[in-house]
Amino acid sequence: MGFMGNLQTKKDDAKSAYIKARNEWAETRTAENIKGDPEKWRALCDRKMDCMRLGVIF
Secondary structure (H helix, E strand, O other): OHHHHHHHHHHHHHHHHHHHHHHHHOOOOOOOOOOOOOOHOOOOOOOHHHHHHHOOOO
């Protein structure tokens, strides 16, 4: 596996971590607390930045 294979693996891992973090944060949201858990929000933002750095999402 060359550079492109490693890059694609990193992209796939980053995207799946982002989706997992997004779903975990969404589970903490309620009608009373629309913002959800701040720690899970920070984790979601970190995963989003990883995806943006790799060019998975814009």
